[in-house]
Amino acid sequence: MKARIIIFILSCFSAQFLMAQHPSLILTKAGVEQMRREGTKSPLFSASLNEVQKEVDEYIAKGIKVPVPKDLAGGYTHEQHKSNFLMLQKAGVLFQVTGNEDYARYIHETLKAYALLFPTFDRHPSERSYAPGKFFWQCLNDANWLVYVSQAYDCIYDWISEEERNALNSMLFRPMADFLSVETPQFFNRIHNHSTWANAAVGMIGLVMDDEKLVQRALYGLKSSDLKSTQVDNDGGSILQEGQEEAGFIAQIDFAFSPDGYFTEGPYYQRYAMYPFLIFAQALANKKPDLKIFEHRNGLLIKAVYALLYQTNSEGEFFPFNDAQKGMSVYSRELITAVSTAFHYGHKDEALLAIVVDQGKVSLDDAGLEAALALEKANVKPFVKPSIMFTDGPNGDEGGIGxxxxxxxxxxxxxxxxxxxxxxxxxxxxxxxxxxxxxxxxIIQDYGAARWVNIEQKSGGGYLNENKTWAKQTVAHNTLVINNASQFGGNVTEADKYHGEPYLFNATDENIKVVSAKNNQVYKNTGLHRSMVIIKHPSFENPILLDLFRVTAKGQNNYDLPLLYQGQLMKTSFDFEVHESMEKLGNSDGYEHLWNEAEAKLTKGTSQMSWFSKNRFYTQSFVSTAKDKIIHARLGATDPEFNLRRDPILITRRTTTGNTLFASILEVHGAYSTVSEIATNTYSQIQQLEILRNDEQYSLVAFTHKNGGSWVFAISNNDNAAEAKHEVVQNGEKFAWKGSFHLFDQSSNQK
Amino acid sequence: MKARIIIFILSCFSAQFLMAQHPSLILTKAGVEQMRREGTKSPLFSASLNEVQKEVDEYIAKGIKVPVPKDLAGGYTHEQHKSNFLMLQKAGVLFQVTGNEDYARYIHETLKAYALLFPTFDRHPSERSYAPGKFFWQCLNDANWLVYVSQAYDCIYDWISEEERNALNSMLFRPMADFLSVETPQFFNRIHNHSTWANAAVGMIGLVMDDEKLVQRALYGLKSSDLKSTQVDNDGGSILQEGQEEAGFIAQIDFAFSPDGYFTEGPYYQRYAMYPFLIFAQALANKKPDLKIFEHRNGLLIKAVYALLYQTNSEGEFFPFNDAQKGMSVYSRELITAVSTAFHYGHKDEALLAIVVDQGKVSLDDAGLEAALALEKANVKPFVKPSIMFTDGPNGDEGGIGxxxxxxxxxxxxxxxxxxxxxxxxxxxxxxxxxxxxxxxxIIQDYGAARWVNIEQKSGGGYLNENKTWAKQTVAHNTLVINNASQFGGNVTEADKYHGEPYLFNATDENIKVVSAKNNQVYKNTGLHRSMVIIKHPSFENPILLDLFRVTAKGQNNYDLPLLYQGQLMKTSFDFEVHESMEKLGNSDGYEHLWNEAEAKLTKGTSQMSWFSKNRFYTQSFVSTAKDKIIHARLGATDPEFNLRRDPILITRRTTTGNTLFASILEVHGAYSTVSEIATNTYSQIQQLEILRNDEQYSLVAFTHKNGGSWVFAISNNDNAAEAKHEVVQNGEKFAWKGSFHLFDQSSNQK
Ligand SMILES: [Ca+2]
Ligand SMILES: [Ca+2]
Ligand SMILES: [Ca+2]
Ligand SMILES: [Mg+2]
Ligand SMILES: [Mg+2]
Ligand SMILES: [Mg+2]
Ligand SMILES: [Mg+2]
Known part of the structure; x- marks a missing residue:
């Protein structure tokens, strides 16, 4: 009897002790103290806090709205539930930092409304998802909800009574965690950004409720599930990868990234996935420090943040390859959290602070506070993005990007x-x-995705039909289309089996930077090898881009090489015949979306086309044969809902037998001002471009400048060793070099 | 004998005295002293001076180049001569302000080269102009040259010897002044921006050389000339206007502007013309103060500067109507001079200083210095552009703009x-x-001109064929095209005879601003009356634009109402049938440049179309009949040289008999961010738009908001008196109002 009482007291005490730890998920007692004490010392932190406070106050003033789910993305109920979770998380922070109980009350009242709503229906009425959600049309959004709401709940956990906690835990949070996992295994147990959200959601609410079973489920996946390996998601992706045995959050870290931190879905989705990765990792670092989650896999999560930052243009916008809406950038809320996290849990790298300055705000947590305070002391220098290669695949041996x-x-x-x-x-x-x-x-675009995220008028904000029929197709990209068919016949399952082969990546010579890769799988019995070289030479106003796209093939093929240039055509060395009426370029593989605006027959030699965009001039000079044709296409055919932009596309078309090489040089030149009306360097400086040799061993091209300058670029096509020595005799002239490639300046030794 | 000597001495002295006055054209001795003394007190003036010095030093270092004229605009010789005159003017200022004789030497050497070149050939070899120039393909550019070079010459006039002056005067400047006037009367004696340049050029060099004959010629034109009234310029404009008797600079001021300072060619050309107007006026103010040139015609020249500033969008870009390259703005060199001039010679209006701040530089003369110094003391407030009407025509009774x-x-x-x-x-x-x-x-564009000014690849930088065949045509504008023919049958001589009639301009009610005008001449036997109303009401997120375009006609006509919207189509209330192949919309009057992308049959009621542009949503709601059609056209047909942008155009097409009314409401709504991916107010708030009445007396339209709000807008069509009382009974309801128009809020008294 006595023993029982002691045990009872101890367990009470222990429970009380654990209770007293809240907030402990993202915010910590100590962190909150520091925010209150030192936050005002940082103008950036104060401003971030004030902005959030203003936003949340305005939102709370509108009243609590927890509508019965009905709409798709962009629709009222969807957007309301989304706003709710974003505001709840912020209200949680505000309650902790300001101590104002209005925020706590708002959170509690909202959660009660959700708890009452939850059991009243099965799943969201729409049937568009492979994993329909609860408050949203897809579980993914419900997982978003739980990742954010867990944080809010953590902030008021000690403020509400045990009975209130028990009610919320049993009526809302545990059922929701089960809903997202055991009840929807096809959503929870993949190696995929969707599952990362699911894992984080279940894990974070588990940490808040001290439910170790949920935490283990989140970390290591479902032990048994009724998954079938043939199940596919809405986009045609597999639920289970071939041979996949692991699942859960740790497996996501292990398999979703390459060792460099590259995410196979591309930066747009990586940005989206980074939030659950980093926020759950923060929670684990706080509650389960022994896991050393930020050190896992050689500090993979921190590397992944850098990988994201490096995959941006000069304005911080992510490269929009794969499904990606253009304009997403380092200014997104996910990256604001990511950069502070990488600073705090990473190497306290002051270079990151330059991005924090650009972002103009920090996350309201320990990491954000530390970055903001560091900023006050640091001598901030620009964040320099290097020329860099990223490998793909968990082992880093499945291609990559350069x-x-x-x-x-x-x-x-x-x-x-x-x-x-x-x-x-x-x-x-x-x-x-x-x-x-x-x-x-x-200059040369990837079309990105055909989608207006969250804009309801455009198919509920989801992917448009044209994403599949146009944006994913090969002709929508700056790469070779053979016999008018997309790579891998447009088959995702087939495409997922292969990857490109890196051949060269070399940026050590400041004046000649090269990326070169091969792929022999995209078209049957066809070898593709592309080498792109940025050459900086004082003869040219700006660096030039040399592109050698080599094809090894047997038999006759039709090759289309699209160039998705941006701007307005200025002048061509050939004579375009414009069409009196416009026809589609084809009926499938994306061609059905292209109008044939104009065509030209090319002649043997150097052909040129110039265009103008945003007050700069561009010229592509390329080697043409007398059998080549060029088509000026315009996007927008077969577009009943006006879903596509009317972008221009130049297609070089060549029908030939056996091997061939597409060689070109792209120049940026001159400038124009509509205010001064002064135009400079409006003409290309390239006089001639010529293929000297192209076979399995070597490609050699010669090009000349109008000022008389002359160069030969030579590359070995089958030996990328840095130490290999090469010697080629061409037209009686000897070219000898070490390493895979060399640029010979012929300007001085011309005869 | 003695008397003769005295006279000789006196005249020497007098000549010497006059000589000592240089510089006295734009710069003055006293002004230069002040610049040296006080220039450094103004960071803006110092920065402007440093920028010019850097630019001129770099230019001089390249060596003097005065090539034999050969090229058109954009070509080497054209651009070199143009750079020369711009740099000479600046070098003159630098010589005066810094005292560095290198600048004087550079000017003198360059002028000697021009003096040697001048007599060696007749006119520029090209034959594209109605008035071929000397150093340039058209006299206009030669006049530019002389306006700038006169200023340089004034700055070194006292520095070179009398012999050197005599040589330049007799070999270069007097012949050039005659060349631009008596030898090219069709260029010198018009009321036209070309002649303004000619007048200023001849007058300014006359002032420098103290050649009163030239000055009088400049001010009052050629006394006798061999002009024929039937002569026309390259653009088809008349050389002499019907009944024109005056010519010369004073006549330009009297006839080229309306009393408000509006310039009939539009702001793009006014900007161009303002430089010779203001720079010659400055010279006259310095050398002939009795003329009181800045007070002439109630201070017309200063008013004209304000008129220019008011004809800009929020970014300071000029409204691009008539031939105008988009992007020309208050940041142009002409406006930098104009704003300082308006400050100095006008009312010392501190509001102008806000523009000086935006421009970031001042002209290096007395006016620029004063503005720069004033800036240091002023409390600069934003420059507010009012709602304003400008009249056209010398007497202000020939239409205008609102x-x-x-x-x-x-x-x-x-x-x-x-x-x-x-x-x-x-x-x-x-x-x-x-x-x-x-x-x-x-939101709704004017196409502007089809021209790439100074870009040689595009037809030598001149107007492209498509300027005539597309840009000038009615279908290229947001106004009614009747029976597929442009206004006035596309005949300039006919069009020049008429003008629109202002009906109403009222911006006194902050919430209902109206502009309304009529034109009964553009199409035979047809009355056009358009009323545009910007309504601000708290029910709407942003002000809405109500457009009532009324046609009075007999018999059956086809009406096309184009809307040159900018952006991408989002959603339409009607179902577009997109075409499998695209045909041109017609064969003339601009239609040959339009592809018929898609068509829809409309139904009776309120039709809507929404589009998206730069992260904002737009919806036009309009009253349609069951016989109306809408065409989504795309610019770019019949465009062999790719000279046209691929802009979208929505054309409402109606074939009907008798009078008709096109009624629409245009909303700006919502916002989208590609960073937050949050979309707000993506839908129109208009429920319905309906025509209650439309006849010679009244037009009444009713519109409703989705929130239940309801309004009736009523306008009298034949009585614009502010005091007039109107009463209309419509469906048993009485609408009574005073003044020409009224907006009835029906929201409260709905039954
Ligand atoms: Ca950008
Ligand atoms: Ca052609
Ligand atoms: Ca603009
Ligand atoms: Mg793509
Ligand atoms: Mg891919
Ligand atoms: Mg126009
Ligand atoms: Mg006009």
Whole structure:
């Protein structure tokens, strides 16, 4: 009897002790104390706090609204539930930092409304998702909800009574955690950004409620499930990857990233996924420090933040390859959390503070406070993004992307070439495609996704039909289309099996930066090898981009090489015949969306086309044959809902037998002002571009400048060893070099 | 003999005395002293001086180049001569302010090279101009040259010897002045911006050389000339206007502007013309103060500067109606001079200083110095542009333009409706068209000119064919096209005879601003009456634009009402049938440049179309009949040189007999962020729009808000008296009001 009482007292005490730990998920008692004490010392932290307070006060003033779920994204009930979870999280912080109980009351009342609503229906009435949600059309949004609401709940956990806690736990939070996991295994147990959210949601509410069973489920996945390996999601992606045994949060870290922190779905989805990765990791660092989650896999999560930052243009916008809405950037709420987290839990890297300054706000947590305070003492220097290669695949051996950056005058040129994995359901058939930027502006674009996220008029804010029929297709990318068919026949399952092969990535010579990769799987019996070289030479106003796209094939093929340039055509060296009426370029693989505006027959030699965009001139010079054709296409055919932009596309078309090489040089030149009306350097400086040799061993191209300058670029096509020595005799002239490639300046030794 | 000597001495002395006055044209001895003394007190003046010094030093370092004329605009010789005159003027200022004789030497050497070149050939070899120039393809550019070079010459006039002066005067400057006047009367003696430059050029060099004959010629024109009234310029504009008797600079001031300072060619050309107006006026104010040139015609020249400033959008860009390249703005060199001049010679209006701050530089002369120094003392407030009407025609009775500005949240909405004179050779067939801006962004655009000024690739930088075949045509504007033909049959001579009639301009009620005008000449036997109303009401997120376009006609006509919206179509209340192949919309009057992308049959009632542009949503709601059709057209057909932008155009098409009314409401609503991915107010708030009455006496339209709000707008169509009383009974309801128009709020008294 006595023993029982003692045990009872102890367990009470222990429970009380644990209770007293709240908040302990993202905010901590000590952290909150420091915020109150030192937050005002940082103008940035104070401003961030004031902004949130203003926003939440206005929201609370409108009254609590927890509507019965009905709408898709963009619709009222969806947007209301979304606003609710974002505001609840912020209200939690405000309650802790200000001590104002109005915030706590608002949270508690809202949670009670959710607890009352939860048991009244099964799933959201819409049937568009492979995993329909509760408050939202898809579980994904419900997981978002729980990740944010867990944080709010943690903040008031000690403020409400035990009875109130028990009620919420049993009526809302435990059922919701089960709903998102055991009741929807196809959502919970994948290696996929959806599951990352699910894992974090279940884990975070588990940590708040001290429910170790939920935490273990979140960390290591469902032990048994009724998953079938043939199940696919809405985008056609597999639920279970071939041979996948692990699941849960730790497995996400282990399998969703390459060792460099590259995320196979691309930066747009990585940005989205980083929030649950980092916020649950923060919670684990606070509540389960022994896990050393931020050190897991050589500090993978911190590396992943840098990988994201490096996958942006000069304006901080993510490269929009794979399904991605353009304009998403380091200014997103996810990256505001990510950068502070990387500073606090990473290496206290002051370089990150430059981004914090640009962002103009910090997350209201220990990490945000530390970054804000560090800023007051630091001598902030610009955040320099290097030329860098990222590997893809958990082991880093499944292709990747190469990013070359070059500077000239006040400009930054950024090239991205993609030879990574397909990227599952959100992947595009874009092997060996590239993007090219002048500062924040696209010179050569990736179309991005055909989607207006959260804009209800456009198919409920979801992916449009044209995302599949146009945006994912190969012709929507700056890479070769063979016989008018997309890579892998447009088959995701097939595409997911392969990846490109890195051949070269070399940015050690400041004046000649190279990325080169191969892919022999995208088209049957066809080898593709693309080498892109940024050359900086004083003869040219700006660095030039040399592109050698080599095809090894047998038999006759039709090759289309699209160039999604941005701007208005200025002048061409060939004569376009414009059409009196416009027809579609084809009936499938994206061609059905292209109007044939104009065509030209090319001649043997160097062809040129110039365009103008945002007060700069651009010229592509390329080697053409007398059998080549060029088509000026315009996007927008077969577009009954006006879902597509009317972008221009230049397509070089070549029908030939056997191997071939597409060689071109892209120049950025000159400038124009509509205010001074002064135009400078409106013409290309390239005189000629010529292929000297192209076979399995070597490609050699020669190009000349109008000022008489002359160069030969040579690359070995089958030996990428840095120490290998090469020697080629061409037209009686000897070219000898060490390493895979070399640029020979012929200007001086011309005969 | 003695007397002769005395006279000789006196005249020497007098000549010497006059000599000693240089510089005295734009710079003055006293002004230069002040610049040296006080210039450093103004960071803006110092920065402007340093910028010019850096620019001129770099230019001089490249060596003097005075090539034999050959090229058109954009070509080497053209651009070199243009750079020369701009740099010479600046070098003159630098010599005076810094005292560094290198600048004087540079000027003198360059002028000697010009003096040697001048007599070696007749006119520029190209034959594109009605008045071929000397160093340039058209006299206009030569006049530019002389206006700038006169200033440089004035600055070194005392520094070179009398012999050197005599040589330059007799070999270069007097011949050039004659060349631009007596030898090219069709260029010198018009009322036209070309002649303004010619007058200023001849007058300014006359003032420098103290050649009163030239000055009188400049001020009052050629006394006798061989002009024929049938001569026309390159653009089809008349050389002599019907009944014109005056010529010369004073006549330009008297006839080129309306009494408000509105310039009939529009702001783009006014900006261009203002420089010679203001710079010659400055010279006259310095050398011939008795002329009181800045007080002439009630201070017309200063009014004209304000008129220019008011004809800009929120970013200071000029409304691009008539031939105008978009992007020209208050940041142009002409406006930098103009604003300082208006400050110094006008009313020392501190409001102008806000523009000086935006411009970030001042002209290096007395006016610029005064503005810069004033800035140091002033409490600079934003420059507020009012809702304002400008009359056209020398007497202010030939139509005009109405500008309505309305503010909402942080935005400025700017509406411009045009019912001015045609504007001669650079006019467009755009009677009763409008432009609409949200801040600096076009909601509804005027296409502007089809031209790339100074970009040689595009037809030598001159007007493109498409300027005539597209940009000037009525279908390229937001106004009615009847029976597929442009206004006045596209005939400039005919169009120049007429103008629109102002009916109402009322911006006194902050919540209901109206511009209304008529034109019964553009189409035979047809009355056009357009009323545009910006309504601000708390029910609407932003002010709405009500447009009532009334047609009085007999017989059956086809009406096309184009809407040159900017952005991407979001959603329509009707179902567009998109075409499988695209055909041109017609064969003439601009229709040959339009592709028929999609068509829809409308139904009786309220039709709606929404679009998206730069993160904002727009909806036009309009009254449709069951016989109406709508066409989604795309610019770019019949465009062999890719000279046209691929802009979208919505065309409402109605074939009907007798009178008709096009009624619409345009809303700006909501916002979207690609960073937060949050979309707000993506839907229109208009429930219904209905025509209650439309006849010669009254138009009444009713519209309702989705929140139940309901309004009736009533306007008298034939009585614009402010005191007139009106009473209309409609469906048993009485509407009574005073003044021409009224907005009845029916929300409260609904039954
Ligand atoms: Ca950008
Ligand atoms: Ca052609
Ligand atoms: Ca603008
Ligand atoms: Mg893509
Ligand atoms: Mg892909
Ligand atoms: Mg126009
Ligand atoms: Mg006009």
């Amino acid at each position: 990013i070359l950056r070059q500077y000239a005058n006040k400009d930054e040129l950024t090239l991205v070439m993609k030879y990574a994995k397909h990227g599952m359901g959100h992947g595009h058939f874009d092997q060996l495609s590239f993007l090219y930027y002048l500062n924040g502006d696209e | 500008i309505l500005r309305q503010y909402a949240n942080k935005d400025e909405l700017t509406l411009v409706m045009k019912y001015a004179k045609h504007g001669m050779g650079h006019g467009h067939f755009d009677q009763l068209s409008f432009l609409y801006y949200l801040n600096g962004d076009e």
